[in-house]
Amino acid sequence: MPASGADALKPSAFLPVCTATCLLVGATSLFFVFTCPWLATTICPAVPPCCAILFLFVLANFTMATFMDAGVLPVASEDEDKDDGFRAPLYKNVDIKGVQVRMKWCASCHFYRPPRCSHCSVCDHCVEDFDHHCPWVNNCIGRRNYRYFFLFLLSLTFHMVAVFTFGLIYVLHHMNDLWKLHFTVTVVVISISGLFLLPVLGLTGFHLYLVSRGRTTNEQVTGKFQGGVNPFTQGCCNNMEYLVCSPISPKYMARPCKKRIVHVQPPFLRPGLDQQMPMKVGDNGLHTLALENKVCTVELSDIKQMKNPPPLPPKPDRGLLKSHAAADGTTVTASNDFFVLMLLSSILCFSQLLKASEQQANIKGPDLCSGFRESPVRGIHQGSVSVQPPLQPNTVYSSLPLNSRSLALKHSCRYGSKSQLPAMQSDGWRSSPPRGIFTSSTVLANQSSNDGPPFNNFINPTEPQLMSQRGAPSVNFHSHFMVLGSDRSVQCPPPHSYSPVFMGVTRQSPQARDSSLRDLVSQDTTLPKSAAARYDNFSKTIMASINERRELEERERMLHLQARSQAHYCADVGIYDIPSKRSLVPDNAGPSGSRGPTPPAYGSREFLMSTGILTYGMRTSPLSNSSTLSLTHGSKTSSSPLQNCSNSSLQNKGKSSSPAYCSSERQTQAVPSSTSTLPRLTSTNSSAPPYTSYATAKRSSLPFPSEGKESVTLGALK
Amino acid sequence: MLSSMKEGCHDPKTKQTQLLKPGRRTKASGVFHNLQEMQHCASLVTKVFIQRDYSEGTVCRFQTKFPSELNIRIERTLLEETVKTLNSYYMEAEKIGGQSYMEGCLACATAYIVFLCMETRYEKVLKKISGYIQEQNEKIYAPRGLLLTDPVERGMRVLEVSIFEDQGSAGSSPSSTLSSDSSAR
Numbered sequence: 090m091p092a093s094g095a096d097a098l099k100p101s102a103f104l105p106v107c108t109a110t111c112l113l114v115g116a117t118s119l120f121f122v123f124t125c126p127w128l129a130t131t132i133c134p135a136v137p138p139c140c141a142i143l144f145l146f147v148l149a150n151f152t153m154a155t156f157m158d159a160g161v162l163p164v165a166s167e168d169e170d171k172d173d174g175f176r177a178p179l180y181k182n183v184d185i186k187g188v189q190v191r192m193k194w195c196a197s198c199h200f201y202r203p204p205r206c207s208h209c210s211v212c213d214h215c216v217e218d219f220d221h222h223c224p225w226v227n228n229c230i231g232r233r234n235y236r237y238f239f240l241f242l243l244s245l246t247f248h249m250v251a252v253f254t255f256g257l258i259y260v261l262h263h264m265n266d267l268w269k270l271h272f273t274v275t276v277v278v279i280s281i282s283g284l285f286l287l288p289v290l291g292l293t294g295f296h297l298y299l300v301s302r303g304r305t306t307n308e309q310v311t312g313k314f315q316g317g318v319n320p321f322t323q324g325c326c327n328n329m330e331y332l333v334c335s336p337i338s339p340k341y342m343a344r345p346c347k348k349r350i351v352h353v354q355p356p357f358l359r360p361g362l363d364q365q366m367p368m369k370v371g372d373n374g375l376h377t378l379a380l381e382n383k384v385c386t387v388e389l390s391d392i393k394q395m396k397n398p399p400p401l402p403p404k405p406d407r408g409l410l411k412s413h414a415a416a417d418g419t420t421v422t423a424s425n426d427f428f429v430l431m432l433l434s435s436i437l438c439f440s441q442l443l444k445a446s447e448q449q450a451n452i453k454g455p456d457l458c459s460g461f462r463e464s465p466v467r468g469i470h471q472g473s474v475s476v477q478p479p480l481q482p483n484t485v486y487s488s489l490p491l492n493s494r495s496l497a498l499k500h501s502c503r504y505g506s507k508s509q510l511p512a513m514q515s516d517g518w519r520s521s522p523p524r525g526i527f528t529s530s531t532v533l534a535n536q537s538s539n540d541g542p543p544f545n546n547f548i549n550p551t552e553p554q555l556m557s558q559r560g561a562p563s564v565n566f567h568s569h570f571m572v573l574g575s576d577r578s579v580q581c582p583p584p585h586s587y588s589p590v591f592m593g594v595t596r597q598s599p600q601a602r603d604s605s606l607r608d609l610v611s612q613d614t615t616l617p618k619s620a621a622a623r624y625d626n627f628s629k630t631i632m633a634s635i636n637e638r639r640e641l642e643e644r645e646r647m648l649h650l651q652a653r654s655q656a657h658y659c660a661d662v663g664i665y666d667i668p669s670k671r672s673l674v675p676d677n678a679g680p681s682g683s684r685g686p687t688p689p690a691y692g693s694r695e696f697l698m699s700t701g702i703l704t705y706g707m708r709t710s711p712l713s714n715s716s717t718l719s720l721t722h723g724s725k726t727s728s729s730p731l732q733n734c735s736n737s738s739l740q741n742k743g744k745s746s747s748p749a750y751c752s753s754e755r756q757t758q759a760v761p762s763s764t765s766t767l768p769r770l771t772s773t774n775s776s777a778p779p780y781t782s783y784a785t786a787k788r789s790s791l792p793f794p795s796e797g798k799e800s801v802t803l804g805a806l807k
Numbered sequence: 808m809l810s811s812m813k814e815g816c817h818d819p820k821t822k823q824t825q826l827l828k829p830g831r832r833t834k835a836s837g838v839f840h841n842l843q844e845m846q847h848c849a850s851l852v853t854k855v856f857i858q859r860d861y862s863e864g865t866v867c868r869f870q871t872k873f874p875s876e877l878n879i880r881i882e883r884t885l886l887e888e889t890v891k892t893l894n895s896y897y898m899e900a901e902k903i904g905g906q907s908y909m910e911g912c913l914a915c916a917t918a919y920i921v922f923l924c925m926e927t928r929y930e931k932v933l934k935k936i937s938g939y940i941q942e943q944n945e946k947i948y949a950p951r952g953l954l955l956t957d958p959v960e961r962g963m964r965v966l967e968v969s970i971f972e973d974q975g976s977a978g979s980s981p982s983s984t985l986s987s988d989s990s991a992r
Contacts, residue, residue, distance in 0.1 A: 149918035162962035168854045169965065183861045190861070200964060204861055217962075218865065237919075321864055336900060336907045336929045341962040351944045353849045355973035357952035360882045 096211045097227060105224040106155065113151070113245075116281045117144050120252050123274040124259045132258070140251055147248050150241035151226065158340045159231030160217035165200040188320040205321065207307050217338070221306040230306075233338055239300065242293045249289060253282040300332050301325040849952060849971040857890065857966040867897035869958070869966050880970060881951050889943050889955070890966065893936060900932035933959055 096102060121144075125137040181192045181201050192201040195208050198215045202208065207219035209229045218232035230238045256279035263272050299309055303322025308314060322328060855876050860868040871890045873883045906928055914921050940955050948955055948968075956967035 145918055146915070153919055162964065163960075165961070165964075169856055169961070169967070185861050185864055203859065203865070203964060205865055240915075330903060334908050334911050335903050336910070337927050338901075339929055339933050339959060341959060344959065349941055351941065351949050351954065353949045353952060353954055353971050355848045355952065355971075357849075357880075357971070357973060358950045359879065360951075 096213070102211070102224070102227050106227040109225040110151075112281060112285070113147070116278050117248070117252065119274050120256065120278050123271045124256055124278065127259055127262075127271070128255050131262070132255075136255065140248070140255070143244060143248050143251060147241060147244045150237045150244055153237035154223070154230065154234050154241050155226040155228050157228075157234040157237060158342060159219075159229040159235075160233040160338060161212075161229075161231075161342050162198060162200075162203075162206065162215040162217055163341050164198045164214075167199075170199040185320040188318050190320065205305060205308070218305060219307050221310075233340070235305075236332055236335075239296055239332060242289065242296060246286075246289055246293045249282045249286045253279050253286060256282065300328050303328045848974050850974040852970045852972045855968040855970060857968065859964060866901055867958075867963055868894050874968070876970065877953070877968065880953055881948070885947055886968075889947070892939065893958070893966070896932055896936045896939065900929045900936075 121137065125140065128136045177194065179194050182189050183192055183204065185204060190204045192204060195202050195215055197208060197213065202215055203217065205218045206215050208215045209219065209222050211222045212229050216229045216231035218235065220230040220235050222229050223238065256275045259275050260272065260279065266272050299306060303319055304314060323331065855874045857869050857874065860870045869890050871887050873886060877886060910928060937957050940957050944955055952971040954969040956969065958966050961967055
């Protein structure tokens with residue numbers, strides 16, 4: 090009786106177990122002495138040995154059930170529960186095979202009781218897989234000794250049945266010798282066995298039922314899974330198998346272990362940033378582009394170390410780099426939100442281009458990587474990427490932006506949600522690699538102009554000047570987002586809103602852009618910070634419909650754009666000279682200089698969420714930061730829930746490209762996740778595999794449309 | 808199994824002789840008067856607990872989610888690899904198969920006396936796990952100022968990662984040598 094509690098050590102606690110022991114041993118001994126000789130001679134000589142073996146089995150199981158540690162969990166150390174102070178919740182929810190199970194805080198043991206664990210008030214300790222505290226053995230019945238308790242019950246039942254039966258036979262054969270000692274003893278024995286047979290039989294039957302249902306006594310009595318699904322059952326046969334054949338789990342208390350010492354002496358190694366970046370690049374799934382990975386790694390490290398802006402648009406880049414550097418910031422101005430959108434759009438375009446380039450085996454090299462890597466950095470500031478008129482063909486840059494964007498697209502595809510595609514389409518022209526990606530935007534603009542009229546309502550009316558002016562197409566884009574955000578209630582934005590066609594239509598004059606940009610900024614700042622629910626609600630309803638139409642449009646567009654893509658590549662260096670953008674950059678860099686694109690985007694997140702790009706943004710920005718700059722590590726953590734959510738949702742949903750899945754998955758995952766450490770979604774075990782799987786799924790799901798998009802974005806960017 | 812670095816805190820100025828005579832640490836404000844002081848340079852800062860993953864029931868699995876506090880201390884893949892290996896060990900230990908059948912039958916046949924003579928399969932795997940954790944600590948985690956604690960010591964509820972900081976760069980007074988020992992409770 091390894092009871093440690095005060096109650097278990099009381100003299101009164103030993104009474105039942107002593108009684109049970111005395112009855113069992115005494116009665117059986119009398120049976121063997123007085124009844125078995127006649128049974129051996131009269132019925133069969135094998136009867137006493139069999140009964141003896143059975144009795145030995147009963148004793149062995151009884152001893153194990155009495156003295157074996159039931160699976161007592163040691164009390165948690167103080168370090169473990171220092172975070173779970175007075176503000177810690179009493180219950181924590183954990184998802185077990187789709188069923189919400191509650192873990193209660195144990196005030197005595199200072200930890201959240203694992204599932205099926207319960208605190209025994211008699212023994213004053215928590216027991217794993219707690220069944221009940223059995224007074225007849227004065228011990229808790231739990232994970233480690235339930236098997237022995239059950240076998241004890243089973244064998245005791247058979248033993249009692251055997252003793253009762255054979256004793257009855259003896260009594261019936263010796264009715265003439267009523268007053269003989271043997272007869273009297275046998276009558277006493279069968280009386281005892283008969284008296285306790287019914288309760289023991291009932292208890293055995295009850296535990297047979299529990300085992301078949303996969304429940305413990307505690308769960309049965311408290312009615313935990315009475316009406317619901319029991320996540321712990323594996324079926325009747327498997328439950329029996331688990332009961333009888335599972336390995337004995339280890340004892341946690343008083344483990345005899347040899348003392349091993351590991352000295353921890355400084356100086357300590359630290360994970361290098363440049364070492365991390367290759368790993369992250371690898372985790373991003375750029376396996377097929379080994380060369381680009383290496384080059385991109387180098388480029389990433391170079392960019393990471395760059396505190397000064399890249400050659401093109403210095404001021405915006407500087408500010409952008411700073412914002413990237415402190416990616417986990419939360420104080421973001423609306424300008425940063427805008428830039429985040431630009432970044433996202435650029436990344437989306439790149440990812441699309443990357444896919445196209447892969448398929449076309451047209452991937453080119455290092456400068457593309459750098460361009461790609463720099464573009465997200467610069468992209469935000471380049472939010473005002475203006476759309477060059479398509480009349481500036483620049484075949485020199487045709488392949489470079491295409492490849493860089495391809496890499497970007499590929500990179501973004503690793504992390505982006507399915508909503509990338511619409512965003513990419515619309516943002517394709519936003520991205521601003523140093524070499525200019527405005528040709529694609531111009532292509533988009535061209536195309537959009539064809540479909541312009543229907544979308545005029547979503548944009549500022551000064552469309553005609555769009556093509557010829559540098560400005561903030563992103564502003565228009567933002568206004569588009571803003572419209573979507575404001576129209577979130579509409580729930581039905583036109584799918585074309587994400588298409589290049591639409592984006593082309595939304596291009597505005599610089600003045601209009603500036604004003605709309607400022608409007609956008611102001612709106613960004615006014616947006617509520619937490620829009621998770623809104624995002625979920627909005628994207629679910631919108632993105633599903635959008636994606637369907639988008640995919641169809643992609644295919645159609647691809648055919649058109651591929652023909653045009655080469656003709657529309659042109660660099661637009663002047664895009665970086667947008668005064669409005671530059672004026673905004675210092676403002677962004679100043680107050681939120683330490684913040685990266687992802688955290689700053691709380692305001693723009695509203696738009697992103699409304700457009701379903703948030704998951705992509707959340708995923709890409711920190712990942713971009715980590716892979717491109719790795720200046721902060723906190724950004725990943727801050728966006729990891731969404732990342733994990735998006736990734737896991739994408740992983741779970743496979744080929745689906747709807748951000749609605751992401752949101753729905755996030756909802757389902759957010760609820761059951763254990764909050765013991767951090768409020769993260771625990772559905773994803775690791776962040777790397779979801780990225781990979783997502784990349785795979787995304788690639789496989791959208792090979793064809795991506796080509797179209799890539800060509801479109803190429804043209805637009807050029 | 809001892810794995811210790813007797814150099815103590817690095818003192819570039821007195822590399823050769825810091826073990827023999829009191830050396831003055833360049834970073835700390837205090838002076839080490841004996842070897843013992845020089846050796847104790849790391850102090851426990853905090854502990855990170857990797858919780859159990861109950862998504863598949865009560866089988867022993869630990870979450871492979873990377874704690875954010877360890878972002879700056881260790882590469883993500885290393886810790887994930889360790890946790891995945893531990894999970895595979897526990898899965899092997901809890902596997903219901905031929906060996907567990909034989910163990911059960913033998914135990915029944917011998918009235919469980921065999922448990923006094925032979926250790927169970929689970930215990931054997933636990934020893935393997937303990938050795939693996941020790942090796943990981945020596946090779947990977949201790950050089951990074953981290954220390955893993957065998958989950959069995961915590962009732963298989965958490966995988967405890969202790970984070971140490973270089974006391975020498977922060978302050979003057981040395982702290983005790985940090986050791987990971989699985990001792991009887």
